[in-house]
Amino acid sequence: MNVFKTITYHNGVTVPTIGYGTYKTPYESTSDAVYEALRLGYRHIDTAAYYGNEKAVGEGVRRAMKDFGIHREEISVATKVWNTDRGYEKTLAAFQKSMENLDLGYIDLYLIHWPANTLRYGDEAKAINASTWKAMEYCYLLGQTKAIGVSNFLPHHLEELSETANVAPMVDQIEFHPGWAQTDVVEYCYACDIIPEAWSPMARSGAFDNETIVALAQKYQVSPAQLCLRWVLQHGLRPIPKSVTPSRMAENLDVYDFEIDEEDMAAIDALKNCGGSCHNPDTLDIY
Numbered sequence: 001m002n003v004f005k006t007i008t009y010h011n012g013v014t015v016p017t018i019g020y021g022t023y024k025t026p027y028e029s030t031s032d033a034v035y036e037a038l039r040l041g042y043r044h045i046d047t048a049a050y051y052g053n054e055k056a057v058g059e060g061v062r063r064a065m066k067d068f069g070i071h072r073e074e075i076s077v078a079t080k081v082w083n084t085d086r087g088y089e090k091t092l093a094a095f096q097k098s099m100e101n102l103d104l105g106y107i108d109l110y111l112i113h114w115p116a117n118t119l120r121y122g123d124e125a126k127a128i129n130a131s132t133w134k135a136m137e138y139c140y141l142l143g144q145t146k147a148i149g150v151s152n153f154l155p156h157h158l159e160e161l162s163e164t165a166n167v168a169p170m171v172d173q174i175e176f177h178p179g180w181a182q183t184d185v186v187e188y189c190y191a192c193d194i195i196p197e198a199w200s201p202m203a204r205s206g207a208f209d210n211e212t213i214v215a216l217a218q219k220y221q222v223s224p225a226q227l228c229l230r231w232v233l234q235h236g237l238r239p240i241p242k243s244v245t246p247s248r249m250a251e252n253l254d255v256y257d258f259e260i261d262e263e264d265m266a267a268i269d270a271l272k273n274c275g276g277s278c279h280n281p282d283t284l285d286i287y
């Protein structure tokens with residue numbers, strides 16, 4: 001099973017496969033956590049306007065660049081437009097706000113955090129997503145973000161978007177972990193040349209107590225976290241594990257020296273109820 005250390009978006013931008021997540025990292029620890037992550041070798045950082053820590057992410061990146069001699073082009077930073085800022089004008093304003101907060105000259109990957117769904121927006125949902133996407137395309141064409149994408153989009157959201165999009169999304173960031181393997185979304189993404197990313201790749205630590213995960217981790221002599229991340233990679237997704245603990249951050253990068261065999265992949269695929277959010281973007285009633 002070939003697992004790559006870098007991936008290339010359909011626009012030619014190459015980035016490291018494993019990213020570093022910052023959701024629920026408290027504002028006051030974020031700058032140090034990001035600094036440490038970059039020291040340890042992470043080069044892709046995932047944040048969002050919603051996380052309220054973009055300023056601290058930017059500060060951690062700038063400090064690490066200065067102290068470790070890393071060039072801006074070697075680092076990739078993703079952020080996301082929140083649900084209350086959907087639509088053309090609001091998305092443009094949200095993008096500028098994120099640019100200001102991060103203060104890194106440009107953004108590397110800008111994502112729509114969640115699709116507007118018909119549960120809340122009825123027939124308007126599709127038009128709202130299309131106008132949000134128009135603003136994303138505008139920022140991309142100006143060169144203010146190197147790539148654009150979506151998050152939590154199911155195949156039907158991507159299909160609807162493709163009816164009006166001029167630029168296809170480079171990424172779809174979805175929840176993906178043992179017990180919640182959205183393989184239909186992954187297959188659709190690959191068919192459309194979209195890189196699927198896995199959020200909560202360890203089910204927010206919910207997978208660590210599962211007996212199958214524990215037994216297989218012992219078999220491969222890795223930690224449950226490493227087993228989950230390797231399983232995600234072997235499914236062809238880009239995991240973005242979050243940890244504020246330096247030893248865990250290092251452990252989560254060290255997943256390239258073992259391979260889960262087919263039978264064990266299937267055993268993990270079959271797991272249910274390992275934690276995580278397990279949200280269905282169509283039935284989730286948020287904004």
Ligand SMILES: NC(=O)c1ccc[n+]([C@@H]2O[C@H](COP(=O)([O-])OP(=O)(O)OC[C@H]3O[C@@H](n4cnc5c(N)ncnc54)[C@H](OP(=O)(O)O)[C@@H]3O)[C@@H](O)[C@H]2O)c1
Binds near residue numbers: 173223248249
């Ligand atoms: N697009 C979206 O809608 C969306 C939604 C959720 C998350 N995300 C992104 O995805 C990233 C990752 O998801 P997540 O933060 O929800 O969950 P996660 O990465 O699956 O799990 C994070 C939890 O696992 C613990 N952990 C990490 N590595 C560990 C290890 N090696 N051993 C033991 N425990 C470990 C962390 O603890 P410590 O930090 O205490 O070490 C933390 O409690 C987020 O940070 C965010 O950037 C995106």
